[in-house]
Amino acid sequence: MKSLQGTWAIGRNTFTELVRMKVFYFLLIFALLIIGNSAFVSKFSFQEQFQMLKDISLGAMSVFSSLLAILATANFLPKDMEDRTIYTILAKPVPRFSYLLGKLIGILLLLALAILLMTGLFLLVLWLQERGVLAETRAQLQGVPAEELQTALKEVTAATFNANLLPGIMIIFVKSALLASLTLFLSTFASSGLFAILMSVAIYFIGHLQATAREYFLSGVDIHWWSRVLAVGVALIFPDLQAFNFVDDVIAGVAVPTGLFLETMALGGLYVAVYFFLAAMVFAGREL
Amino acid sequence: MIVRRLLSVVLLAAFGAAILPFQVRLAAQAKAAHLRSTALDLDLRERIGQMGFLAALSGFRSPLAAFLWIEAHTAWENTEWGRMAGIFNTVTTLQPRSLLYWDMAAWHMAWNASVAAMQDEKQPSEALRIRAQRQYFNLGRDFLERGIKNNPDRYQLYLQLGVLLRDKLEDHSAATDAFLRAAEFPDAPPYCRRFAGYEMAKIPGREREAYEFLKALYLQGEKQRLPTLVNLLRQMEKKLDIPASERVDNP
Numbered sequence: 025m026k027s028l029q030g031t032w033a034i035g036r037n038t039f040t041e042l043v044r045m046k047v048f049y050f051l052l053i054f055a056l057l058i059i060g061n062s063a064f065v066s067k068f069s070f071q072e073q074f075q076m077l078k079d080i081s082l083g084a085m086s087v088f089s090s091l092l093a094i095l096a097t098a099n100f101l102p103k104d105m106e107d108r109t110i111y112t113i114l115a116k117p118v119p120r121f122s123y124l125l126g127k128l129i130g131i132l133l134l135l136a137l138a139i140l141l142m143t144g145l146f147l148l149v150l151w152l153q154e155r156g157v158l159a160e161t162r163a164q165l166q167g168v169p170a171e172e173l174q175t176a177l178k179e180v181t182a183a184t185f186n187a188n189l190l191p192g193i194m195i196i197f198v199k200s201a202l203l204a205s206l207t208l209f210l211s212t213f214a215s216s217g218l219f220a221i222l223m224s225v226a227i228y229f230i231g232h233l234q235a236t237a238r239e240y241f242l243s244g245v246d247i248h249w250w251s252r253v254l255a256v257g258v259a260l261i262f263p264d265l266q267a268f269n270f271v272d273d274v275i276a277g278v279a280v281p282t283g284l285f286l287e288t289m290a291l292g293g294l295y296v297a298v299y300f301f302l303a304a305m306v307f308a309g310r311e312l
Numbered sequence: 313m314i315v316r317r318l319l320s321v322v323l324l325a326a327f328g329a330a331i332l333p334f335q336v337r338l339a340a341q342a343k344a345a346h347l348r349s350t351a352l353d354l355d356l357r358e359r360i361g362q363m364g365f366l367a368a369l370s371g372f373r374s375p376l377a378a379f380l381w382i383e384a385h386t387a388w389e390n391t392e393w394g395r396m397a398g399i400f401n402t403v404t405t406l407q408p409r410s411l412l413y414w415d416m417a418a419w420h421m422a423w424n425a426s427v428a429a430m431q432d433e434k435q436p437s438e439a440l441r442i443r444a445q446r447q448y449f450n451l452g453r454d455f456l457e458r459g460i461k462n463n464p465d466r467y468q469l470y471l472q473l474g475v476l477l478r479d480k481l482e483d484h485s486a487a488t489d490a491f492l493r494a495a496e497f498p499d500a501p502p503y504c505r506r507f508a509g510y511e512m513a514k515i516p517g518r519e520r521e522a523y524e525f526l527k528a529l530y531l532q533g534e535k536q537r538l539p540t541l542v543n544l545l546r547q548m549e550k551k552l553d554i555p556a557s558e559r560v561d562n563p
Binding site: 064069076078079082083087233234239259260262265266270274277279281283284288305308309 | 317321325332334339342345346368373374378382385410411416470
């Protein structure tokens with residue numbers, strides 16, 4: 025119980041520390057991006073405006089959350105060691121496992137809050153834009169039969185929000201949580217924050233090709249032995265980040281089946297847990 | 313420390329091997345649900361450049377498609393039709409499940425570019441202007457047909473293909489088929505079936521079939537009895553010499 029309290033205290037402190045680092049300034053850029061986009065695309069048809077708002081907002085959400093996960097997590101251990109705060113904490117009866125778990129909880133809280141704020145901002149702009157288009161449509165269709173007006177208004181509403189966007193956003197969170205956990209694992213044997221960042225970014229790109237390597241290796245194509253070894257290595261060691269890329273299709277109006285959504289969330293959770301336990305294992309043996 | 317690092321890599325590989333069947337199953341499920349079906353190949357790499365391709369590979373297909381769409385709009389303002397067609401190809405490759413992109417690309421080609429080709433003052437030969445116009449019609453058709461291949465589970469592009477075949481290519485038989493395919497979807501609006509009937513009525517030799525088809529729609533109730541349908545049925549009754557007792561307005 026005491027260990028849990030300690031973990032929670034570290035998580036809360038990590039979260040506060042990150043908030044004090046003014047990481048939320050990136051939200052200003054996000055806001056500028058989506059509001060600026062809305063102003064710029066006003067000459068397009070309303071369907072195009074909504075499509076572009078969703079494309080850019082959810083794309084930016086994915087970029088910002090991934091960057092935040094990698095950059096914020098990579099500096100934890102090297103910074104705590106440089107500041108010597110880690111020694112003060114671990115000198116108390118706080119297991120290394122709890123220390124790491126607290127750090128992960130802190131970053132996950134930050135990611136959840138950041139994605140929540142971005143989602144709120146995105147939905148607000150989408151709603152305001154929808155209201156504008158609805159008012160414009162009502163003004164243009166004055167005097168037409170009520171049924172025709174309703175059909176036109178329904179068409180506008182259908183082009184704006186659809187419930188499928190929410191699973192897409194939740195998967196963005198899971199993907200960023202996976203990246204945070206992976207970066208934490210890398211930082212347990214990294215000598216500097218920069219090394220962990222570079223490694224995480226490299227794995228981010230390789231992870232998006234993992235599915236290709238897996239298909240290549242499983243297809244049984246006759247290839248050189250070293251190509252096969254490479255494909256097997258990539259398929260087994262790196263995470264399949266393409267599995268978490270639903271947002272592009274969700275924007276296009278494709279529904280994610282519930283089973284697939286839940287299994288993808290479970291896969292993400294599994295990756296987070298495995299990377300965390302490996303991080304704890306390596307960190308337990310690290311000389312401080 | 314080194315032992316632990318090595319052990320972590322071994323455990324990671326073991327975990328990767330354990331979840332491999334799960335990953336394969338998830339990928340198959342996603343494919344079946346028409347998710348993640350974009351073909352990121354060398355052709356696309358050449359069209360969008362190295363950075364664009366990297367962005368597309370990293371899961372940023374949709375913002376990239378949005379930026380390219382804005383570029384296509386600029387090309388439209390400058391009436392650069394060829395460039396527009398190229399950008400549309402790229403955008404639809406990046407976002408093949410977005411109906412809007414296929415629909416708008418086809419509309420720009422078959423409606424805007426084709427009209428511009430017919431009014432091209434630099435081309436004195438009318439025959440060549442007509443030829444260019446037909447090429448843009450076909451380009452529009454090609455966008456819709458490729459869009460349908462990527463979205464066989466949605467009615468909208470079948471409907472748009474029907475409209476293009478009806479209004480631009482005047483291929484009533486193909487338009488009928490397209491409207492009928494659209495009407496097969498449970499969420500398709502009821503006018504898809506009516507449009508199919510109207511087009512069928514224009515096909516020489518299929519007037520009787522069209523009459524029966526439209527009459528069946530008429531008998532479905534008030535919602536289908538629009539003035540166009542009723543007028544067409546009356547004209548066909550006269551043309552086909554339908555006995556008075558069998559006519560739709562027979563009390």
